[in-house]
Amino acid sequence: MEQYIVAAIGGTVKVLSLNWEAKKFAVHAFLFSGLYVSSLSSIHNILLLGDLHRSITLARFVEAEHIVEVLARHSADVSVVANGFAYRGDNAGFLVTDDQRHLLCLGYQPQVRADGKVKETRLSLESGCRVAGGSIASLTPMRCVGADGVTWADQNKVLYTTNYGEIGFVLPVSEQDFRILQWLSKRLNNDVAHAGGLPPALFHAMDPSDRGNSLLPRQRIISTSLLEQLQQQFHRGEKSAICAGAGTTVERVQSLMCGLKEEGSLH
Structure with a gap:
């Protein structure tokens, strides 16, 4: 998509290219999506279209045709503010935010028909949480660069x-690291008494009145602020007990936190 420009006007999505000699835009493809597009992002030939009322639609540009x-499509009443892509290796997810501080992660499982064409299906809701602070207004994908300056392409x-x-x-994060952090996050969310008197789950959970999003089969998003609180507030004995209940050690958690901070730092 590097030589193309994608624009959305109302419910019409157009793929354009600029003719420098004629100083005009040429239309290569268009889609009458039936959406009121509020946000748009792309990676390679994949388009993610956010709607003002009906969540997101996943599409692709077929240049040859x-x-x-x-x-x-994601069939939910979500007013999309921003969307974006996140990937690691062969796994990818689609991030969606709204004006209620919700951050959703959606997944896609392709289905191929007998004639070899891809069948339109539904995006699955993999996870969701409420972001502490304000509503997410923008999502910007960035490359991961290690401490040695090497860019991680995957x-x-x-x-x-x-x-x-x-x-x-x-x-x-990797599946192994995620399992450790997930177990630890659950213990911090539900089992540990905090100074405010309420567990963090009440602050980070989805809106309980929204039954479509509040009752999730899986939880795939972890807040690192809880892990930092584990490092800063609790005594050594308490840390060991919490980590042991999550099936890991304090040293392993500290190593994971250092890795997350390195990956999250700006280069």
């Missing part, structure tokens, strides 16, 4: 900003 075809990080001026990162 000059068409934009819909691959999947992974990205997503920089987000909120309407309160806050900045944060969404980082994909």
Whole structure:
């Protein structure tokens, strides 16, 4: 998509290219999506279209056929403010934010018909949480660069900003690291008594009145602020007990936190 420009006017999505000699835009493909597009992002030939009322639609531009075809939709009443892509290795997710401080992560499972064409399907809701602070206003994908200056081609990080001026990162992690952090996060969310008297789950959970999003089969997003609180507030004995309940050690958690901070740092 590097030589093309994608624009959305109302419910019409157009793929354009600029003719420098004629100083005009040429239309290569268009899609009458039936959406009111509020945000748009792309990677390679994949388009992510955010709607003002009906969440997101996943589409792709087929250059040889000059068409934009819909691959999947998310059937939920979500007013999209920003969307973006996150990937690590062969795994990818689609990030969606709204004006209620919700951050959703959606997944896609392709389905191929007998004639070899891709069948339109639904995007699955993999995870969701409420962001502490303001609502996420923008999602910017960035490359991961290690301490040695080497760019990791199989992974990205997503920089987000909120309407309160806050900045944060969404980082994909390996499955093994995720399992450890997930167990630890559950113990911190539900089992540990905090100074405010309420567990963090009440602050980070989805809106309980929204039954479509509040009752999730899986939780795939972890807040690192809880892990930092574990490092700073609790005594050595308490840390060991919490980590042991999560099936890991304090040293392993500290190593993971250092890795997350390195990946999340700006280079």
